[in-house]
Amino acid sequence: MAGGIxxxxxxALRDAIxxxxxxxxxATEAVFAAIDKLNPTIGAYLTLCKDAALSRAAEIDKxxxxxxxxxxxxxxPMAIKDNIxxxxxxxxxxxxxxxxxxxxxxxxxxxxxxxxGAVVVGKTNMDEFAMGSSTENSGLGRTVNPWDTQRVPxxxxxxxxxxxxxxxxxxxxxxxxxxxxxxxxxxxGVVGMKPTYGRVSRYGLVAYGSSLDQIxxxxxxxxxxxxxxxxxxxxDPKDSTSVDGELAPVADYLAEIEKPMEGLTIAIxxxxxxxxxxxxxxxxxxxxxxxxxxxxxxxxxxxxxxxYAIATYYVIATAEASSNLARYDGxxxxxxxxxxxxxxxxxxxxxxxGFGAEVKRRIMLGTYAxxxxxxxxxxxxxxxxxxxxxxxxxxxxxxxxxxxxxxxxTTAFKIGEKTADPLQMYLSDIxxxxxxxxxxPGISIPCGLxxxxxxxxxxxxxxxxxxxxxxxIARMFESKTDYHTKAPALEGIQ
Amino acid sequence: MASKIDISQVRTVAKLARLxxxxxxxxxxxxxxxxxxxxxxxxxxxxxxxxxxxxHCLPVSNIFRDDIVISSLGAQKALANAPERDGEFFKVPxxxxxxxxx
Numbered sequence: 001m002a003g004g005i006x007x008x009x010x011x012a013l014r015d016a017i018x019x020x021x022x023x024x025x026x027a028t029e030a031v032f033a034a035i036d037k038l039n040p041t042i043g044a045y046l047t048l049c050k051d052a053a054l055s056r057a058a059e060i061d062k063x064x065x066x067x068x069x070x071x072x073x074x075x076x077p078m079a080i081k082d083n084i085x086x087x088x089x090x091x092x093x094x095x096x097x098x099x100x101x102x103x104x105x106x107x108x109x110x111x112x113x114x115x116x117g118a119v120v121v122g123k124t125n126m127d128e129f130a131m132g133s134s135t136e137n138s139g140l141g142r143t144v145n146p147w148d149t150q151r152v153p154x155x156x157x158x159x160x161x162x163x164x165x166x167x168x169x170x171x172x173x174x175x176x177x178x179x180x181x182x183x184x185x186x187x188x189g190v191v192g193m194k195p196t197y198g199r200v201s202r203y204g205l206v207a208y209g210s211s212l213d214q215i216x217x218x219x220x221x222x223x224x225x226x227x228x229x230x231x232x233x234x235x236d237p238k239d240s241t242s243v244d245g246e247l248a249p250v251a252d253y254l255a256e257i258e259k260p261m262e263g264l265t266i267a268i269x270x271x272x273x274x275x276x277x278x279x280x281x282x283x284x285x286x287x288x289x290x291x292x293x294x295x296x297x298x299x300x301x302x303x304x305x306x307x308y309a310i311a312t313y314y315v316i317a318t319a320e321a322s323s324n325l326a327r328y329d330g331x332x333x334x335x336x337x338x339x340x341x342x343x344x345x346x347x348x349x350x351x352x353x354g355f356g357a358e359v360k361r362r363i364m365l366g367t368y369a370x371x372x373x374x375x376x377x378x379x380x381x382x383x384x385x386x387x388x389x390x391x392x393x394x395x396x397x398x399x400x401x402x403x404x405x406x407x408x409x410t411t412a413f414k415i416g417e418k419t420a421d422p423l424q425m426y427l428s429d430i431x432x433x434x435x436x437x438x439x440x441p442g443i444s445i446p447c448g449l450x451x452x453x454x455x456x457x458x459x460x461x462x463x464x465x466x467x468x469x470x471x472x473i474a475r476m477f478e479s480k481t482d483y484h485t486k487a488p489a490l491e492g493i494q
Numbered sequence: 495m496a497s498k499i500d501i502s503q504v505r506t507v508a509k510l511a512r513l514x515x516x517x518x519x520x521x522x523x524x525x526x527x528x529x530x531x532x533x534x535x536x537x538x539x540x541x542x543x544x545x546x547x548x549x550h551c552l553p554v555s556n557i558f559r560d561d562i563v564i565s566s567l568g569a570q571k572a573l574a575n576a577p578e579r580d581g582e583f584f585k586v587p588x589x590x591x592x593x594x595x596x
Contacts, residue, residue: 104571198552211550240557247553311534322511329512331584333575343589344512352514360513364523365530367511368499381537383547388540390548423529439551464551 005030006167007487010076010224013170017075018064024057024075027170028119031077035121035168041493043143044153044163046082047089048122053077057119072231074117079169081160082123083130084215085204086110093206094126094138094156097328097335097354107204108239109173109215109232116231121169124159128356129325130180130208132156133428136419137358144415145187146488147454151412154184160218161188165488171228172218177209178313179407179432181216182444186407186457189446189486191225191474192218196464197439198243199250200229201236207324209317210241212436221484222445222475226253229467248465256468257475264296264473267400269303275430276409283448283456284406290480291404299399303392308385309434310426315369315382316437321359322366328354361422390438397463402473406431407444407457431459441467445474446483455486498528 005027008016016022032050039045060075080086083093085103092098106114113120127137135143135158143158145151146166153162157174161184164172174181176194185192193216200215207213217228230253235244268288273281288298330336330350337349355363369378396403408428418425435442440461447458458477462470478484499507504524508515515523569582578585 101575104567104574197550237559241550241552241554243552243554305540308537308540311536314530315534315537326512330577331586334577336577341587343587345514346587347512348514351512355513357519360515360519361523361526363511363513364504364507365527368503368507368527368531371507371510378534380547381542383549384542384545385537385540387545387548388542390551422526423533426530 006034008170009220010073010170011227014072014074014076020064023061024077024119025054025061027075028053028057028077028121031121031168034166038166038168038490038493041144041149042146042162042166042168043141044124044159044166044168045079045122046092046094046125046141046159049089049120052088053119053121060117060119071116072227073113075119076117076170077119077121078113079121079124079160079163079172080110081157081172081174082126083175083206084110084173085206086120086123089123091123091206092140093130094128094140095354095356095359096139097351099140099335101333103204105204108201108236110204112232124157124163124172126159127156128359129206129321130156130175130177131321131358131362133179133183133425134413134418135159135184136415137356139356145412146490147189148412148452149493151414151454152187154187154412156180156184157192157218158184161185161190161192164188164190164218164220166490167487170220171224173215173228173232174218175205175213175215176436177212177317178436179429181218182407182432182442182457182459183429185218185444186455187412189455189488190218190220191222191443191445191484192216193225193229193443193467194435194441195229195233195467196248196441197436198241199248199441199465199467200232201234201239201242203236203238209320210324211320212317214436222471222478223254223257225443226257226471229253243465251468253468253471257472258479259472260294260476261401261469261472264291265400266291266296266298267301267396267403268298269306269403269405270300271302272306272405272431276406277411277450279450280406280410280456284404284458287404287447287458287477290477294476294480301396301399303396305385305388305392306434309389309437310430312382312385312389312437313429313433314365314426315378316386318362318366319369319379320366322363322370325359325363358422386437389434393434393438393440393461401462402470403461405459405461407459408432411450411452411454411456435461440464441470443470443474445478446486447477447481448483449486498531499524
């Protein structure tokens with residue numbers, strides 16, 4: 001039965017718990033049995049909250065038995081990326097500098113999950129401070145891809161994606177600054193969505209690039225992602241960049257999800273596919289055919305500034321990071337060097353010993369881009385190009401309901417393949433990064449397997465605050481194919 | 495092609511960023527950051543003289559709220575993660591030396 005429970009989707013599990021066919025306790029126990037077996041190899045979790053999760057599950061079971069409603073996620077065991085503050089366990093961001101940090105409050109999204117009855121299983125591994133595309137930059141643990149343990153799970157939300165793919169959680173939250181939800185979702189064969197900037201509160205999300213960061217769902221299918229988005233979305237007085245109900249009210253993302261889009265127009269950019277591997281190109285071409293057969297119109301467009309997105313991003317994101325990460329001073333919280341002399345040395349040594357190489361590299365890059373004499377040439381220039389990139393999207397969405405393209409040029413790459421050359425790692429973000437610069441939402445859904453049996457992701461991008469429509473478009477493909485039902489063969493993992 | 499950022503510049507930036515780098519790190523960053531900055535030269539292919547800088551994508555500015563007093567974190571919670579504390583205070587090494595006459 002344990003395998004049976006674990007294979008239920010999130011909504012199916014919640015409904016089965018509500019009907020008292022299964023209990024949250026049995027689902028939570030099954031999840032921890034899977035974690036005991038798989039996590040030593042896969043390394044999806046950094047922190048486990050077993051006792052708290054089991055007692056919370058028991059409490060929810062008791063309420064349900066007494067006829068009390070407990071919310072949209074009642075009794076569902078789920079995972080949270082470790083850069084989202086929880087007042088239980090550790091919030092480390094995958095960094096040695098926060099290895100023992102106990103957040104004094106819950107992020108707004110965590111409060112919302114708890115109010116909806118979710119059972120938090122643990123906190124997932126990630127590239128340190130969400131800086132990376134493979135989770136190899138974690139300072140605290142190694143995560144591998146459940147489909148092939150020689151390969152990376154993607155990043156930076158690699159732990160969340162691996163946990164959902166390997167049935168160690170029913171759903172998970174991640175964060176996406178340049179593709180950090182969509183790319184690991186693609187590499188691990190699950191659904192991952194970056195909402196519009198402002199859709200979800202960032203209060204309690206440890207800041208990396210504040211004008212780009214957004215929290216979003218990872219799930220086994222589109223409806224589960226829609227459910228989780230609905231729970232966490234909405235204005236938060238504690239985050240003035242979260243959008244209020246007047247500008248863009250939160251929709252019921254599940255209400256019309258089964259209703260196919262009539263008169264759907266899809267934009268594609270033919271030259272984008274040239275940079276992708278043959279398997280990825282073939283899978284995307286097949287996706288387009290599925291939509292065509294379903295009655296969609298496909299238009300070919302150009303986005304002339306898209307190719308500047310990586311250069312733009314690595315100026316803006318690192319500039320914001322260099323400022324955001326100045327708070328790690330060895331005084332207020334986090335690691336403090338044991339052998340520092342004066343105040344400046346406490347600061348400089350604690351950071352030197354606490355941060356990993358990629359975080360230092362990005363702080364250096366951002367500090368340089370903001371420094372006197374270089375600000376106009378790099379930072380201001382990048383902000384201007386960012387506007388051009390956003391205009392490309394505005395132009396695209398004037399002609400079509402959505403854009404479709406790959407999530408990543410390749411399927412999951414081998415561990416260590418790109419770590420020696422940071423620029424090569426940055427270039428793997430080519431398809432995902434522009435959405436963050438333009439603030440628009442994007443979703444990655446499984447759309448095929450490559451010749452080696454690894455999952456391929458389709459990326460759908462839509463106008464700001466069009467999440468409900470995007471989820472419907474994604475569900476159209478999912479309802480006609482069975483890629484979302486494919487799961488990694490975990491038998492060999494001990 | 496000359497390095498975009500040489501070791502002495504790396505040292506200056508590291509000082510601004512409050513990062514104590516080893517010799518090996520400084521050398522490596524000089525190479526890696528130069529390669530990345532070379533790649534960023536790409537942006538200069540675009541004429542952006544008439545383009546407004548875009549700092550964020552939301553159609554909002556100046557968010558106001560009523561000035562209502564609400565409870566804050568409190569000293570104990572705020573200090574709970576301090577590496578070193580002294581009662582109600584964060585503890586840091588001496589900042590001004592005695593000879594400065596402060």
